[in-house]
Amino acid sequence: MSIIAHINNLRAPRELPFTPGERAAQRVREAPDFHTLPQAERDRRVMEAMRAA
Structure with a gap:
């Protein structure tokens, strides 16, 4: 599993904002x-936009 897939899996159940x-x-x-x-x-x-945030 890639790191991006892992992060997205954590975000799905709202564990990671x-x-x-x-x-x-x-x-x-x-x-x-x-x-x-x-x-x-x-x-x-x-x-x-990302830099300004």
Whole structure:
């Protein structure tokens, strides 16, 4: 099992909360225009949100 799979398994039963950075990145990904942007711009916006959180 990878470390990511292990973390996701812990989060499923709410044993491990999401970090503020992960929640900020999710809000950026939910923006209506996010999927129309080039990949580099998507990555930049997600990293910016995570740093700011």
